[in-house]
């Protein structure tokens with residue numbers, strides 16, 4: 260480890276590794292640090308991604324694809340099913356990953372492009388000079404190191420501290436976070452569709468997912484919106500779901516974690532600092548999916564690092580190009596999802612059933628979600644009135 264780099268990336272998740280790779284490929288001197296001793300482990304994810312988004316960053320590889328799914332099924336509280344193909348799921352369903360291997364493959368790409376990777380290295384603070392962020396303090400093997408850089412990337416996930424250290428408000432209220440629990444289960448018929456169960460009957464303010472990870476195995480999990488949780492523990496609800504709907508399931512692994520569902524935050528750059536992925540609250544407020552958004556944002560952040568280096572200007576004014584770019588793309592989608600999420604939160608289980616029934620006789624299996632929503636809206640204008648801005 261040297262004591263100075265062009266770019267230091269904190270966190271070797273998908274967002275951090277893609278940022279590092281993008282910068283290193285352009286010849287920038289990059290350090291990628293990860294506090295854990297193994298990149299990608301322990302997993303805190305249901306591992307579902309769309310094929311299209313994934314292929315923008317890496318060629319699919321059987322080493323880290325656990326299962327390929329045909330699409331998704333949305334189940335209303337009374338069991339009514341809406342089936343959508345992979346394309347119809349807006350590219351949001353496609354593969355279930357093996358993230359332990361996937362995250363490492365992304366970090367490997369970054370390393371092969373020239374990034375220096377340090378594991379078991381934790382950022383513990385930022386270095387500053389005249390108000391500019393100019394590097395980090397890092398802890399490695401019990402010793403503190405000052406490492407300088409022109410740009411620091413905070414890709415340190417949902418519990419991000421880098422943004423806060425840089426004076427960026429990344430705080431989340433209880434209604435901005437889903438608390439999740441998941442089991443990897445076997446001895447079930449996992450099918451070949453990702454399943455989403457909606458309604459209070461399953462979980463308050465979230466949903467249950469069943470993502471196939473092979474013939475008899477699946478990630479089965481649920482999230483509870485913080486503001487609706489009360490004394491309910493996600494793990495208890497999950498046990499209840501499994502006992503009721505998958506009584507023969509055998510549990511192999513457990514995952515707990517939080518997903519930011521706030522939608523876009525006000526600011527993600529400051530002088531010498533950019534935030535990427537969950538650290539920038541870029542996960543989808545409706546689905547909680549954040550892998551592809553983190554990678555897309557990482558690419559954008561990396562490209563802006565390259566331009567900043569060419570200009571020799573690392574001020575917030577130059578880095579703002581990243582902020583503008585992600586807001587115009589990812590940000591727009593997040594805002595739409597937030598609108599849908601907030602509306603869904605107000606619906607009773609009865610209304611959710613009504614929406615599902617209104618699609619009876621409509622073949623959604625080959626439709627894009629963008630086509631399904633207007634049909635739902637037309638058939639249920641009173642229930643879905645708040646979404647009208649999406650269709651005009």
Ligand SMILES: Cc1cc2nc3c(=O)[nH]c(=O)nc-3n(C[C@H](O)[C@H](O)[C@H](O)COP(=O)(O)OP(=O)(O)OC[C@H]3O[C@@H](n4cnc5c(N)ncnc54)[C@H](O)[C@@H]3O)c2cc1C
Pocket residue numbers: 269270271272273274275292293294295299303304305306307308380381382383414415416417419420439440441480514515516517518535536537538542547548549550551553
């Ligand atoms: C239960 C659950 C299920 C989910 N399911 C899905 C899903 O199916 N599909 C999907 O797309 N998304 C899913 N997500 C969300 C997804 O996991 C995240 O959006 C994604 O991992 C974000 O990537 P990232 O690179 O921003 O952060 P992360 O992947 O969280 O990576 C951040 C990294 O930073 C490291 N780090 C943190 N602090 C420091 C520090 N101080 N110094 C050094 N390193 C540090 C962490 O150890 C971590 O490795 C799920 C999340 C949860 C909790």
